[in-house]
Amino acid sequence: MPLTITDISKLPVRDEDIFVVGEIIGGELEPTVFELIGAAKDLTQAGQQDKNAKKISVILAGTALDQFAEKIVTHGADRVYLIEDEKLGQVNDEFLANVIYDVLALRTPEIVLAGATHLGRSVMPRIAAKFKTGLSADVTSLCLNGEGILEQTKPAFKDLIQAVIICAEKRPQMTTVRPRIFAPAAEDLSRDGEIVFVKPDQKSLASRAIQLKVLPKARSGKSLEEADVVIGVGRGIGGRENLKMIEELAELLEAEIGATRPLVDDGYFSHDVQIGQSGKVIAPRLYIACGISGALQHTVGIERAKVIVAINKDSQAPIFKVAHYGIVGDITEVIPYMINRLRG
Amino acid sequence: MRVCVFVKQVPAVEHVKVDPVKGTLIRDGCECRINPYDLHAVELGLRLKDELRAEVIVATMGPPQAKSVLTDSIAMGADSAYLISDRAFAGSDAWATSVVLSSFIRFLKDVDVIVCGNYSVDGETGMVGPEMAQLLEIPSFTYVTELIAADNDGLTVRRNFEAADIIFKSSYPVLLTVGKEVNEPRIPSFGGMLKAKNAEVTVLDAAALGIDPAAVGIDGSPTKVARIFENQRDLGGTVFSGSTEEQVDQLLVILEGQGHLKCL
Numbered sequence: 001m002p003l004t005i006t007d008i009s010k011l012p013v014r015d016e017d018i019f020v021v022g023e024i025i026g027g028e029l030e031p032t033v034f035e036l037i038g039a040a041k042d043l044t045q046a047g048q049q050d051k052n053a054k055k056i057s058v059i060l061a062g063t064a065l066d067q068f069a070e071k072i073v074t075h076g077a078d079r080v081y082l083i084e085d086e087k088l089g090q091v092n093d094e095f096l097a098n099v100i101y102d103v104l105a106l107r108t109p110e111i112v113l114a115g116a117t118h119l120g121r122s123v124m125p126r127i128a129a130k131f132k133t134g135l136s137a138d139v140t141s142l143c144l145n146g147e148g149i150l151e152q153t154k155p156a157f158k159d160l161i162q163a164v165i166i167c168a169e170k171r172p173q174m175t176t177v178r179p180r181i182f183a184p185a186a187e188d189l190s191r192d193g194e195i196v197f198v199k200p201d202q203k204s205l206a207s208r209a210i211q212l213k214v215l216p217k218a219r220s221g222k223s224l225e226e227a228d229v230v231i232g233v234g235r236g237i238g239g240r241e242n243l244k245m246i247e248e249l250a251e252l253l254e255a256e257i258g259a260t261r262p263l264v265d266d267g268y269f270s271h272d273v274q275i276g277q278s279g280k281v282i283a284p285r286l287y288i289a290c291g292i293s294g295a296l297q298h299t300v301g302i303e304r305a306k307v308i309v310a311i312n313k314d315s316q317a318p319i320f321k322v323a324h325y326g327i328v329g330d331i332t333e334v335i336p337y338m339i340n341r342l343r344g
Numbered sequence: 345m346r347v348c349v350f351v352k353q354v355p356a357v358e359h360v361k362v363d364p365v366k367g368t369l370i371r372d373g374c375e376c377r378i379n380p381y382d383l384h385a386v387e388l389g390l391r392l393k394d395e396l397r398a399e400v401i402v403a404t405m406g407p408p409q410a411k412s413v414l415t416d417s418i419a420m421g422a423d424s425a426y427l428i429s430d431r432a433f434a435g436s437d438a439w440a441t442s443v444v445l446s447s448f449i450r451f452l453k454d455v456d457v458i459v460c461g462n463y464s465v466d467g468e469t470g471m472v473g474p475e476m477a478q479l480l481e482i483p484s485f486t487y488v489t490e491l492i493a494a495d496n497d498g499l500t501v502r503r504n505f506e507a508a509d510i511i512f513k514s515s516y517p518v519l520l521t522v523g524k525e526v527n528e529p530r531i532p533s534f535g536g537m538l539k540a541k542n543a544e545v546t547v548l549d550a551a552a553l554g555i556d557p558a559a560v561g562i563d564g565s566p567t568k569v570a571r572i573f574e575n576q577r578d579l580g581g582t583v584f585s586g587s588t589e590e591q592v593d594q595l596l597v598i599l600e601g602q603g604h605l606k607c608l
Contacts, residue, residue, distance in 0.1 A: 026507055030507070093483070125438070129439065132439065135438065136469070137468070137469040137470060138469070154468075156467060156468055163571075164572070166567065183602070208483055208515045209483035209513075211510060212511040214510050217509070308579075308581075321578045322578075327584055328585070330588075337589055338592050338595075341592060342605070342608055
């Protein structure tokens with residue numbers, strides 16, 4: 001699939017509205033970039049009648065980056081900037097802020113998105129400070145208001161409140177986006193796009209910080225917090241013999257399984273998959289609560305899930321107040337039927 | 345060696361509600377306390393005092409009542425305290441706050457290490473530390489989970505990222521932001537609490553720091569909160585009806601439409 005290589009000096013002036021900043025750690029592309037491309041597409045689609053639609057571009061900084069370009073384009077980016085230098089082989093907040101700022105200052109987009117990962121939340125403020133512009137962190141919702149200004153919505157005070165933030169005048173409008181809230185953009189293998197190789201200014205690569213050692217974390221299967229889909233199990237599961245159907249469903253949906261405190265206390269599950277106030281707070285793309293009543297101690301752990309489905313035989317169970325979709329029924333009937341339909 | 349620790353007074357989270365008419369926070373009688381992560385920041389400063397005889401200065405930008413978080417820090421062992429306070433600072437966003445705090449660092453002169461908590465539990469942005477470091481043109485190490493070593497030439501830390509922990513070192517000056525894992529904050533001694541009671545807190549306003557009021561506060565903040573609302577406790581989601589089969593079928597159609605069933 002042909003990717004055109006363009007020289008940065010030959011790019012049309014200001015033809016990009018939204019930049020997505022990707023992240024590389026330990027030589028791997030952080031998957032949030034695909035969610036950000038999805039978010040960017042939603043934003044540009046919003047006002048999308050005109051043919052002069054502005055482009056969505058992605059910036060990566062590191063070494064040996066061309067391996068990532070194709071996947072980024074097929075997921076919806078029009079242009080990928082690859083900022084490469086030996087010095088970018090280590091994590092350095094100043095380097096990243098400087099070289100990314102240099103490209104953004106040249107291209108002057110309206111909006112810059114990055115993932116609210118630890119690195120994103122560390123580098124984006126430095127870039128915002130260089131622009132003297134506004135930045136919001138860890139947003140869960142984005143839209144353009146009537147005047148075309150980005151409304152950045154984020155929870156605060158331990159999710160008791162949502163705040164809508166805008167940066168009315170300064171540009172670019174910058175924000176870090178909470179991972180696993182937006183769905184990744186769909187892939188279209190027929191898409192083509194442009195690559196722009198950028199050789200950074202050496203003056204942007206001076207810093208007293210030195211990376212000494214990288215200690216990768218053991219990735220033994222996805223942890224609950226990283227899973228895209230989680231199935232939660234509560235008292236409504238009944239006896240242990242019913243866990244099998246949950247495991248089957250989990251396998252079909254490529255889901256991790258978590259549990260409420262009572263089930264952990266009773267020894268059905270270990271504490272490290274307990275979801276809730278004294279367990280984990282998760283933010284999967286899809287959460288299916290099976291036989292869970294919906295006590296507050298549990299629901300504080302799931303409110304950040306993008307889509308919540310609840311299955312409970314009691315139509316008055318509080319879980320239905322925090323679920324997007326609810327099925328009133330017995331788990332032992334609902335789950336086997338669901339498995340059958342998903343298989344067939 | 346001079347260490348400056350920034351602390352913040354935050355409302356007790358459980359007591360926050362939104363006025364539905366004005367769209368502003370109702371803080372009933374401000375049950376306020378020090379931002380939990382800042383205690384760990386103070387403790388890190390005190391470790392540098394214990395090991396390298398650093399002078400530990402603690403400072404906060406806030407209204408007059410924020411003084412209490414400073415005296416708490418003196419009780420733990422900080423040497424001096426500054427309240428950075430001015431009506432002009434009210435309503436400052438992260439950028440404006442960074443302008444104020446970096447002005448303070450320049451005012452102090454010769455600060456080797458700046459320490460903050462990773463973020464405060466009210467705004468939860470975590471932006472002020474790195475923005476300040478950028479304004480001061482110094483390295484920033486966020487999400488520090490361990491201070492591995494420090495001497496008169498520099499320090500070595502472990503930072504936590506999702507995919508890996510990474511060890512870094514830097515010479516001074518440098519800014520650190522820390523989480524709970526980095527240490528156990530010490531309990532103030534009786535002597536410390538007495539000292540705190542009598543401690544003098546230096547109050548600095550915009551003029552003392554040479555800050556132009558228009559550059560900070562609401563006017564100097566590029567971001568504004570357009571509106572706030574309480575999180576919906578009742579999502580008003582769709583509860584299906586019909587037989588088990590009918591309900592499941594309806595659900596699966598929706599989930600497929602939303603792209604959740606691609607793995608099949």
